[in-house]
Amino acid sequence: MKPLRSFSVLPGFGLSLGYTIIYLSLIVLLPISAVFIFSSQLSITEYWQAVTSPRVLASYQLSFAASLVAALINVVFGVLLAWCLVRYSFTGKRIVDALVDLPFALPTAVAGIALTALYAPNGWLGQIIEGQFGIKVAFTPLGILVALVFIGLPFVVRTLQPVLEELDLELEEAAASLGANRWKTFRYVVLPVLFPAILTGFALAFARAVGEYGSVIFIAGNIPMVSEIAPLMIISKLEQYDYQGATAIASVMLVISFILLLVINLLQSWTAKRTGRNA
Numbered sequence: 001m002k003p004l005r006s007f008s009v010l011p012g013f014g015l016s017l018g019y020t021i022i023y024l025s026l027i028v029l030l031p032i033s034a035v036f037i038f039s040s041q042l043s044i045t046e047y048w049q050a051v052t053s054p055r056v057l058a059s060y061q062l063s064f065a066a067s068l069v070a071a072l073i074n075v076v077f078g079v080l081l082a083w084c085l086v087r088y089s090f091t092g093k094r095i096v097d098a099l100v101d102l103p104f105a106l107p108t109a110v111a112g113i114a115l116t117a118l119y120a121p122n123g124w125l126g127q128i129i130e131g132q133f134g135i136k137v138a139f140t141p142l143g144i145l146v147a148l149v150f151i152g153l154p155f156v157v158r159t160l161q162p163v164l165e166e167l168d169l170e171l172e173e174a175a176a177s178l179g180a181n182r183w184k185t186f187r188y189v190v191l192p193v194l195f196p197a198i199l200t201g202f203a204l205a206f207a208r209a210v211g212e213y214g215s216v217i218f219i220a221g222n223i224p225m226v227s228e229i230a231p232l233m234i235i236s237k238l239e240q241y242d243y244q245g246a247t248a249i250a251s252v253m254l255v256i257s258f259i260l261l262l263v264i265n266l267l268q269s270w271t272a273k274r275t276g277r278n279a
Contacts, residue, residue, distance in 0.1 A: 035254060038247035050248040055224055056233055062141060063230040064256065067209035070148035074205045075198055078156025085157070086164040100158070103151045108214025115147055116219045139221030144229065147215045152205030159201035160194060167193055199268040203261055210257050 039047060050056070084090075085097055103111065119126040119137040129135050137143050167190065175185040213231040220227045230253055237246035 032254065035247045035250050038243055039251045042244045042248060046244075047248050050245045051252045055228060056230070056249060058225045059228045059230040059233045060252070060256075062144065062228065063210060063253070066141060066144050066148055066229075067206050067212075070145055070152055070209050071202050071206040073145075073149050074152045074156045075202050078153055078201060078205075079160060079194070079198065081153075082157045082160040082164055086161055100154050103154050108151070108212070109218070111150060112147060112215040112218035115143070115150065115215065119143055119146060119219065138219050139223070139227065141220075141227055143219040143221070144216050144227060147219050148209040148212060151212055151215050152209050155204035155208060156198075156201035159204065160197050163194055163197040196268050196271050199264055199271065203264040203268075206264075207257065207261060210253065 042050065081100070085093065085100075106114075116138055117123050119129070121127060121130055121136065121138065123138070126136075126138055129137055135142070137146060171189050172185050175189045180188070211231060213229070213235070216229055217232060220229060220232070222228055222232060230249060234246045234249050237243075237249065
């Protein structure tokens with residue numbers, strides 16, 4: 001007797017896989033391959049000079065360092081915010097929950113202008129911070145960090161919320177009944193469950209921050225060797241019709257970002273297997 005075929009509302013595997021590969025090729029693989037095709041038109045010496053000039057190296061350092069720090073900040077405060085939204089009821093909870101998605105809905109250029117207006121030396125927050133503490137935010141690397149934190153926070157919160165909602169409170173109650181304090185309960189019971197989701201949120205926030213342009217360009221100040229980000233260097237090359245130079249810088253960012261995300265995904269997979277939660 002032939003085994004019964006499982007019912008599926010989607011077409012057969014072959015047809016579905018074919019459509020998936022075609023769609024992925026057009027949307028993702030083709031643009032990525034174009035980056036390497038254009039940059040390959042340069043000689044090795046020209047390519048090396050394009051991607052290792054002092055201004056470009058400084059932009060790499062600023063982009064990846066600021067993105068890493070912003071993602072780490074978002075992990076800390078994203079966990080706290082997601083925990084409050086899931087575990088507690090308070091006045092204005094729905095408003096706070098809706099505000100989390102504001103960076104998703106707000107155009108990046110509008111976000112950049114708004115942040116610049118707030119943190120400029122004559123802005124509402126900027127004049128207080130600079131006047132009271134002597135810290136200049138706008139038109140400095142610190143302003144870039146503020147913008148990257150703003151656009152990356154929703155990725156961490158929205159990744160953690162479903163996991164926290166499914167987390168069984170009985171596990172925490174059992175740990176408390178066995179004498180564990182709050183820190184030990186969080187460290188040994190809650191954190192192992194949340195860690196894969198935290199890594200996912202971190203990776204999403206980091207990836208978004210590395211390629212961010214619109215919300216950063218206004219508050220950065222774009223001072224050479226100080227507050228120039230790598231996407232700005234790509235745009236500058238394109239404005240000079242130097243397509244090979246622009247794609248050369250883009251290829252370096254693409255390779256570094258891919259390696260970092262691959263490491264994060266491998267760590268996430270290893271953590272899921274170690275905790276016995278891999279699908």
